[in-house]
Amino acid sequence: MALLELKNVTKEFGGLVAVNQVSLEIDSGEFVGIVGPNGSGKTTLFNVINGVFFPEKGNIIFDGVDITRLPPFKRAPLGIGRTFQIPRPFSSATVRENVAVGAMFGTLSKKVNVDDSLEIADQIIDRIGLHEYTGKQAGTLTPVEKKLMEIARALAMKPKLLLMDEAMAGMHPNDIDQMVDLIKKIALEEKIAIVSMVEHIMRAVVGMVEKVIVLHQGSKIVDAPTKEALEDPKVIEVYLGHPPEETHAVS
Amino acid sequence: MKTISKYYPLLPVLAVYFIMFLVGKNVSGMWQLVAMLLFYCALGQAFNIFLGMTGYVDFGYVAFMGVGTYGMAVTITQLAHVEGLGFLVITIGFLMALLFSTLLSLAVGAVALRLKGAYFAIATIGVNEGLRFFIEGARIWNGSEGLIFMAELNQILGRKTASALATFWADIMVLFIAMSAAYVTLLFMRSKIGYALTALREDEEAAKVMGINVTKYKIIAFITSACFAGLLGAASWALKTPYVFPPEVFEIHYTIEAIIIVLLGGAGTLLGPVIGGLIYGLSKYYLSIYMPGFQLLIFAPIIIVIIVIFPEGIIGMLKNRFKDTSLARFII
């Protein structure tokens, strides 16, 4: 059984269809990239999965539970973590407190008290390599540090599925490599499925993505292993605007 | 050891209150001023639990003090003829104040707390006026004539006790309310509630996605803050001045004062409202002697400057300055 299943999910904004009849399955521990240009519906899809928006049509099943109408704060503890494209730290709180919030509210166990959460936070901060910033106010971090902190915060929720909003955009290639290795290692150990948003398909190749789902104007056009997807003519059309032959002819 | 150190930040708060009490008790003629300062500190601490910790502005906050005052006033007028109740009446009065402010906060919260930011503020700005005009318009509790219960209070407690209550014991109750509000603030800060409130104040959507039931925590802060306001109205307004008129107890002026105190001291800090209350109370007192009628003319630009230049307030600034020193554990 798939960890996450979307069945014909549609989300509209006042007549504008942002996500159109999308069905997909994500298995436990899988690394998937949601690929599509700006405005293709990636962010809306994420927001529908974690409950910021409710879809007009379709169902969302997570870990065997129908979560279609569940508010976001009830979905997170089931095991859905999220990072944002532009990091959204709780600025006035320290890094340690930020990560502790994830441990405190992001799991189903009601027994996690403040002290336990802070301990969990310390472990995760060590693991991510943020210990020198642990007492710093999150608002004062650099963008890269903020991204790392967000990942730590999401990991503290012990997610089964981690939704990452273009987590690598704007980072130095060396940092990306390092971070990808780190996330991959943790995800493998904890069996976390990762769905990351990718603006351009070429990024999926350098990333860790095993499977890509390509969105175009709200609809899913391709759902295949990364290598296959790269050669799919529909993908080439979306990204280059024409079939490859014509492109050659022009240039 | 660990549990005791958690309460270190209460020390400066209690120290300030203790000094105020000593000065008031021992320096002749000072009690009245100290009583006023205690009122402002208590008001700041009560309001801070909501405004400071959630970042939501409740412009109708004074309404909770108003209904608290009515809770005490109605109890006293209704129970005056029952023989031999004595101080039990006052206790029931406080319970009624709690009940009224809880009910009002539930009613307002049910509508307003569904709304975000600006819409919340708009929904609350009319609460005090709305309630005032409801009481006046529908002639509830004697409508615009208000309730005067000096005689009833004397009848219940005896003239001497009633007078001691108005001039001293009511202020001690205010002090107790202020200290309880400080304790509850610290309790919140050290618990899940505090973490949830910080998260939702900084970024409500991210907080939701992290598994925080933001509505629940907003309601907790709102009701707690409202209850302290209700108690404060009952103690400081009903018992000290045994009458209640709708335009007075629903006067937006007190919300303004609460905002000034919290911002001046530092919103969301524990010690801030105490310092804010002291500074505001003292300046108001001396301004009313040397420049009567100019308090707000002076304070309005001060708030604007605080908001624009140092939004973290006095304690917020000190907290940053002493961050890595041994003083840090006392100042939050």
Add this chain to the structure above:
Amino acid sequence: MFFEQITGNLIQGLVLGSVYGMATMGLSLIFGVLKIVNVGHGAFIMVGAFITLWLFNTLGLSPILAIPAAFAVGMLLGLLFYYTTMRRLIKAPELASLLATFSIGILLEEVIKLIFGSEFRGYNWAVGKLNLGVTVLPMSKLYACIGSAIIALLLYIWFNKTRAGTAMRSVVEDSEGARVCGVNVDGTYAMSFAIGIGLTVVSGVLLTMFIPVGINPYMGGGYTLKAFVIAVLGGLASPYGAFFGGLVFGLIENGSYMLFALIPGVEPFALTRFLSFVILLIILLIRPTGLLSTK
């Protein structure tokens, strides 16, 4: 008889509503463009009232001449507060701008109190009455109504036909997009704030033409609340929505006063003001984006 009373009431309500609508357009304009709620709105109305009063009582000028004066003063106040305060708060948390506009309102009240004192004042502009058969309308009220309609129309033309108006609309839609397209967003913010305040101060003139008594530094609070009700009726971010919201609100207020007056043992004036608060809560509960907005 009954029919006449209803018609008369409708007319009175619409005349009042047009002024209410105009008095809310500035609030909506500022919210639409800057996403800032001007909690000190009523204080700017009060400033307009005092300008009218002062021009009439000391210089003997007609309230109609107070309109351009009020607009100029409002623009200046708007620019002053924009560049000293609001500009730095556009990106700040909402708490900051709410408290800042609130404090600006208090500051204005206190400055006016310092200059004019806090007693209630009024003026007497005798321009006759118009007998409509079903009701008698003082000419001053009629002028206020016509003035409101003309100003609303001018704003509409300005918004839709001029470059600056178009820039403003583009900022309402998408401030980042407008910036990319070369719109001077900061300038547009300043202009919108200034015009919004200008309109609000002018509405103070029109409101005193309507009710020439009860002018006092603290008269604005009630108008702030009414403006919020009207603004949410019309969709907070739309100046025209606000105008129509005003018409609706004028009808409700006039009608409910008439009905409450029929109930024995209550104070109709207080209940009418309570009703406006209840309407506000109901709209916010069922449709915070506004009853009259299409979105």
